[in-house]
Amino acid sequence: MRKKVYKLARQKLFHELPLVSVLVPGKNEGRHITSLVDTLAQQTYKHIELIVVDDGSDDDTPLIGRRLQKLGKITLFIRNEIRGGKASAANTALKFARGKYIIHLDADSHLKNNAVETILLPFFINPDIGAVGGDVRVANIDAGIVTRLQAIEYFKSISTGRTVSSQLGILRIIAGAHGAFRRDVLQRIYGWDVGPGLDGDVTLKIRKLGFKVIHEPFAICYTNVPNSFLKLIRQRFRWDRSLIRFRVRKHRDILLPSKNFSIKNFLASAENIFFNLIFDIKWWIYIIQIFIFARDYIEVIFIINLFIYSVVNFLEFALAVALLGKTLRPRELLLIVWLPLIPLYTGFLLRSVRTFAYIMEILFKASFFDRWNPWKVSKISKKDE
Amino acid sequence: MREPLCISSKRMLTCPPEMSVSTIQDLNLVDLEAVSFLILDLSDWQVGYQQLRRVRSHVNPDIYLKPVLFRGSSEAVPREVLQASDGIIRPDETEVEIEFSSWSARLEAINVRIDGLKKISKDGDSNIAFKVLRLIETRNKEFKPIPSARKLSGHIYPSLQPLFPKQDIGVLETLEFLENQKLITGQFVSRAYGCTHCGCAFLNFFEICPDCNSSDLYTEELIHHFRCAYVGGKSDYKQGQELICPKCDRALKHIGVDYDKASVVHHCNNCSNVFQESGVMTSCYDCWRETKPENQLIRDIQTYNITALGQNAARHGMDSLLQTILETKVYAISFDAFKNFFRLEIARIERYKVSISHLVILRLDAIDQIYSTLGKRSRQVFDELSEAFKAALRTSDLFSVRDETIFLVILTETPLDKAELAMKRLEERIIALLTANLKMECRVEREIYPIEAGIDLENKIELFLQTHAD
Numbered sequence A: 001m002r003k004k005v006y007k008l009a010r011q012k013l014f015h016e017l018p019l020v021s022v023l024v025p026g027k028n029e030g031r032h033i034t035s036l037v038d039t040l041a042q043q044t045y046k047h048i049e050l051i052v053v054d055d056g057s058d059d060d061t062p063l064i065g066r067r068l069q070k071l072g073k074i075t076l077f078i079r080n081e082i083r084g085g086k087a088s089a090a091n092t093a094l095k096f097a098r099g100k101y102i103i104h105l106d107a108d109s110h111l112k113n114n115a116v117e118t119i120l121l122p123f124f125i126n127p128d129i130g131a132v133g134g135d136v137r138v139a140n141i142d143a144g145i146v147t148r149l150q151a152i153e154y155f156k157s158i159s160t161g162r163t164v165s166s167q168l169g170i171l172r173i174i175a176g177a178h179g180a181f182r183r184d185v186l187q188r189i190y191g192w193d194v195g196p197g198l199d200g201d202v203t204l205k206i207r208k209l210g211f212k213v214i215h216e217p218f219a220i221c222y223t224n225v226p227n228s229f230l231k232l233i234r235q236r237f238r239w240d241r242s243l244i245r246f247r248v249r250k251h252r253d254i255l256l257p258s259k260n261f262s263i264k265n266f267l268a269s270a271e272n273i274f275f276n277l278i279f280d281i282k283w284w285i286y287i288i289q290i291f292i293f294a295r296d297y298i299e300v301i302f303i304i305n306l307f308i309y310s311v312v313n314f315l316e317f318a319l320a321v322a323l324l325g326k327t328l329r330p331r332e333l334l335l336i337v338w339l340p341l342i343p344l345y346t347g348f349l350l351r352s353v354r355t356f357a358y359i360m361e362i363l364f365k366a367s368f369f370d371r372w373n374p375w376k377v378s379k380i381s382k383k384d385e
Numbered sequence B: 001m002r003e004p005l006c007i008s009s010k011r012m013l014t015c016p017p018e019m020s021v022s023t024i025q026d027l028n029l030v031d032l033e034a035v036s037f038l039i040l041d042l043s044d045w046q047v048g049y050q051q052l053r054r055v056r057s058h059v060n061p062d063i064y065l066k067p068v069l070f071r072g073s074s075e076a077v078p079r080e081v082l083q084a085s086d087g088i089i090r091p092d093e094t095e096v097e098i099e100f101s102s103w104s105a106r107l108e109a110i111n112v113r114i115d116g117l118k119k120i121s122k123d124g125d126s127n128i129a130f131k132v133l134r135l136i137e138t139r140n141k142e143f144k145p146i147p148s149a150r151k152l153s154g155h156i157y158p159s160l161q162p163l164f165p166k167q168d169i170g171v172l173e174t175l176e177f178l179e180n181q182k183l184i185t186g187q188f189v190s191r192a193y194g195c196t197h198c199g200c201a202f203l204n205f206f207e208i209c210p211d212c213n214s215s216d217l218y219t220e221e222l223i224h225h226f227r228c229a230y231v232g233g234k235s236d237y238k239q240g241q242e243l244i245c246p247k248c249d250r251a252l253k254h255i256g257v258d259y260d261k262a263s264v265v266h267h268c269n270n271c272s273n274v275f276q277e278s279g280v281m282t283s284c285y286d287c288w289r290e291t292k293p294e295n296q297l298i299r300d301i302q303t304y305n306i307t308a309l310g311q312n313a314a315r316h317g318m319d320s321l322l323q324t325i326l327e328t329k330v331y332a333i334s335f336d337a338f339k340n341f342f343r344l345e346i347a348r349i350e351r352y353k354v355s356i357s358h359l360v361i362l363r364l365d366a367i368d369q370i371y372s373t374l375g376k377r378s379r380q381v382f383d384e385l386s387e388a389f390k391a392a393l394r395t396s397d398l399f400s401v402r403d404e405t406i407f408l409v410i411l412t413e414t415p416l417d418k419a420e421l422a423m424k425r426l427e428e429r430i431i432a433l434l435t436a437n438l439k440m441e442c443r444v445e446r447e448i449y450p451i452e453a454g455i456d457l458e459n460k461i462e463l464f465l466q467t468h469a470d
Helices: A002-016 A030-041 A061-070 A086-096 A115-125 A145-168 A183-188 A198-208 A229-250 A263-293 A295-327 A330-364 A375-384 B025-029 B045-056 B096-115 B128-139 B171-180 B308-316 B321-329 B335-352 B367-392 B416-437 B457-467
Strands: A020-026 A048-055 A076-080 A101-105 A109-111 A129-138 A178-182 A212-223 B003-007 B020-022 B035-041 B068-071 B087-089 B184-194 B203-208 B217-225 B231-233 B259-268 B279-284 B297-306 B358-364 B398-402 B406-411 B444-450
Touching: A002 A115, A020 A030, A020 A086, A020 A115, A030 A048, A030 A061, A030 A109, A048 A061, A048 A086, A061 A076, A076 A086, A076 B259, A086 A183, A086 A198, A086 B217, A086 B231, A086 B259, A101 A115, A101 A183, A115 A129, A115 A178, A115 A212, A129 A145, A129 A198, A145 A212, A145 A229, A145 A263, A145 A295, A145 A330, A178 A183, A178 A198, A178 A212, A198 A212, A198 A229, A198 A263, A212 A295, A229 A263, A229 A330, A263 A295, A263 A330, A295 A330, B003 B096, B020 B025, B035 B045, B035 B096, B045 B068, B087 B096, B096 B128, B128 B171, B128 B297, B128 B308, B171 B184, B171 B297, B297 B308, B321 B367, B321 B398, B335 B398, B335 B406, B335 B457, B358 B416, B358 B457, B367 B416, B406 B416, B406 B457, B416 B444, B444 B457
Parallel strands: A020 A048, A020 A101, A048 A076, A129 A212, B003 B020, B003 B035, B035 B068, B068 B087
Antiparallel strands: A101 A178, A109 A212, A129 A178, B184 B297, B203 B279, B217 B231, B217 B259, B358 B406, B358 B444, B398 B406
């Protein structure tokens, strides 16, 4: 049945042959652009325009971009002399996009050769779909243990987790690294707002308009993830604050009764708050309780928990393998040997970072001081809160 | 004491009654040695300037070099016209005689220099470059260009311009020629573009679409609103006099505080292309041709001073100093005469079939260097060089110089080994003179060809130049 639906959608896609605008905003990403351009050239769907926005790079990105534009490999290269942040760069690209559909990519990503075609198909299956998230997998798996652990995490949270959320109709985020949007929908919400966490923010805004948001696990994009624990901690500290900034603060209206109330939108946000924020608090209470009331059994509890988490991780990994099937590469299957470390990675490392991020955001609105955005932008955004 | 001479015109202001008056046509009849300067009426500056041009276009050096003063009000007179003369005398000057005698004294040095010039030809000086050189020499000052919209060249050397019969291009080329001859030396003032087709300095630079080359472009400033990250053209924000963000409806207040101009984008109205780096094209206002800027002429605009060599040339004529010396001392013949003798030698050899003669082509690359480094003292070196040639050649040999650096010799009745020996000695002597005595890098290149039926002189010179290309 699924195959038939997708076959019909593919026929519609190639019959209509809409122009697709691929937007790549970024700073100092020149060294990645050439390989991204190459993967776009190899796409099965060819009616693509590529718009690259250089957000005030101070390396040789402008030279590379201009050269690729002259060679006809980039449709439009725009250089912003003054850095304005990721959202403004993406909005600059959106302004000049002519395609019916927009695909937003990170410059350090590269696509599987059918990724563009596959991510567009849901739009031809259901016209109520406003945005489609593509699957994001780790490109630099072999860079070290930290990238291998992230690769497993991506299988769990993105490939499997978002597919399930999508099926339940409560998908709350479309990754900035790989997401497709209807241009008219993006234009209705005037593009992206100031981040960090702008991808989750734009997804909720699209949901609020009443459009469906889904995940397409077979539209595959490979991206480079942090290759050291320090870089990973910094990245997650930035990402995790967006739960407080956007879901708890900016989009709290989703959680409250109103004439626009939608149970699915409520669940999309509440599920995230419940499992990430509430359970996080509960976990720390649990740990404190153990230290106070069951100090003698810590080792036993730890081993039992580790065992249970490991079993769950193996099951999740098996589910991912079953779901993603042939799209997995052999080296991705070999990640199974690293599964025993996942409880420590997610249970302790990522949870600690997350908790710290929540506290900093709740108490100090730390995301507004993040250097990810230019100071001029953060200052104004904070004043607005 | 020399006296001024009024050049009459219909509207001539009053000159002192005892002052001599003449017309331009009658200047040949005047004792010019007794004239300090000519006075031209400036009440109609166009007529005055025309008269100045008539004076300067004369071939008689005593006339065209004579100092000329304008008399009249300088109001509304173009700057390049005022500076074309040697000075201005105001019409309201009460003590005219004192003023005149003051000018006579100031211009005496110029007149002395004019007196010192050799009369090159009884027909006068017809070569424009030579006239320019002589004017520069007699004024003994720096010749500065001024920008002018009245000349296609865009710059004008006011006092040199009247020498030129045609009113435009020519001055810059002549000065460039004189500079290449080391007769004058230039000092950089500015750089200017000129049309590669017609030399006109009036070029329109305009931006074009890199795809279709259309200049029908619309340029848009992109405004980034910090609060909501919206980016759009200024027109997106414009609501009356205010800039209102279309995304968040907030008024933009201060650039740099709540918004900035992120970049500039061009839209082509012809092909709808959007781009940031436009191409640039130029079009000439004179010939209307469109050319890319990099293909246009780029001229260095310079001030000029005369060199020692130039002073010498101005006084004694522009023929090559070296050539003149060689003609006198080694009896060098002209190239045309040499060609005739060469043809005769071929015919003679062919006819009798007993003679062996050789053609020697010799190049000396240090001539320019001698001019530029030694200036006036070049003559001494050239005297030495001519001695070297004289010693190496026999009176029966024929000798000529071409382009100052190429020397041609017909060694009559000389076998190859003897010719080689003679030229080797000449080469050693030249190198010894320039390298050892003057510490000058010198290269002597030579070839010896047997003179026989079918040999072509021009071809051999061409072959020589190709073989010994720089």
